[in-house]
Amino acid sequence: MIEVQTLISHTLCPYVQRAAIVLSEKSIPFDRIYIDLANKPDWFQKASPLGKVPLLKTEEGHYLFESAPIVEYLDETQPGKLHPEGPVERARHRAYVEFASQILNGIGSLYNAKHEQDFESAKEALRAKFCHLEDQIDLRGPFFAGGSFSLVDAAFAPVFRYFDVLDDFVDLKVLDSLKKTGKWRRHLAERPSVMAAVAGTYQDDLKVFLRRRDSWLSRLLNRFESTAPATA
């Protein structure tokens, strides 16, 4: 039985959140070490072959890298399966975890777009992916595959968290009228493991990050903040 593991993290990283969510879902106690990705310490460079977070340091001192193998390792070694039993369904779930990663790349394209035209193209590409996803969500809810939380839910909760921040200052319409997606998103936002995956400063930290992109979205955020009434 593994007792205390360490999740090598970054405050905003959605892939780190996947691992944090799964650790919480499995009630595994863990510590966190936060890395400044602009100034990676030597030990981190040695332990992380791709130079990325998350890393999971197991109790035995092994460093595991890449969020997908990390969460599968946790799923295989701890009680309470988050992957379906059947091989076809399991393969489909793995594919939708990857689909979540592709959506994260699309969100990156959105917040990095320098001009309105690229921003609009990134929005359209995201909308197409979410329209596909809408048809894949189990009608019964509340989770992706119906009644039980899975690794697909752990992968999408951090995706929806971006929209929770963006919705504050821009009307993207990317998720408009996608009823099952909307319900799923709201349900995940209230899940304790999802809420606990980031610090209370996440929203503000993400806005600082977005402002620094010097992108079309940064301009929208700055414009919104310069016209929003000051709060007391």
Ligand SMILES: N[C@@H](CCC(=O)N[C@@H](CS)C(=O)NCC(=O)O)C(=O)O
């Ligand atoms: N495929 C990786 C992606 C992880 C990733 O992109 N991590 C980012 C932060 S969100 C990172 O560490 N970037 C640092 C770098 O690329 O230098 C996974 O699933 O773990």
